[in-house]
Amino acid sequence: MKSISPNIFVNDLEATITFYTKLGFMVTDxxxxxxxxxxxxxxxxxxxxFMFQTFASIEGKHPMVSRADGGSLLLYISVNNIRKYYxxxxxxxxxxxxxxxxxYGATEFSLCDNNNYLLTFAEHD
Structure with missing residues (x-):
């Protein structure tokens, strides 16, 4: 395995793009x-x-995907220079x-995104 890119389902894609742009992300596709x-x-x-996809785009295709924002998911993101990023x-x-x-030796902070997903940013010494 080489990497993981979660596909996160959202109701409002434009608001999600705006929020993650504030975190330094850029739309690449x-x-x-x-x-x-x-x-x-x-x-x-x-x-x-991160991949973000609207719930509406999968209507009727994947019934196991909850139609509610947020959930029991924490996205743990490792960063360098956490104080500068914070x-x-x-x-x-x-x-x-x-x-x-x-x-356990990490420096961390947490926030909720506009979809009620929990993000924790961490730097390990």
Whole structure:
């Protein structure tokens, strides 16, 4: 195996793109329907890649996918220079926790994205 790129289902793709742009991600690919509706965006920041897809685009295809935002998923993102990154985004998003040193030696902070998914950013010493 080489990598993992979660495909995260969302209700509002444009709002999701706006939110993740604040975190330093860029749209590197997207899919638009023949009717002109954007239904998928691939966003990257360094070597981290997320795929975002609308719930509407899979209607009737994958019934096991919950139609609600958020859920029991935590996206754990390893970063370098966490203090610099934290200072860069802290005034643009709502944080759940500030920078904290964990008992296992990581420095972390957490936030919820606009879809109610939990993101934890960490740097390990």
């Amino acid at each position: 997207e899919v638009t329907t023949p009717e002109g509706e954007k239904v998928f965006a691939l966003m990257t920041n360094g070597s981290v890649t 200072d860069h985004i802290k005034d643009h998003v709502t944080l759940l926790t500030g920078l904290e040193k964990t008992f």
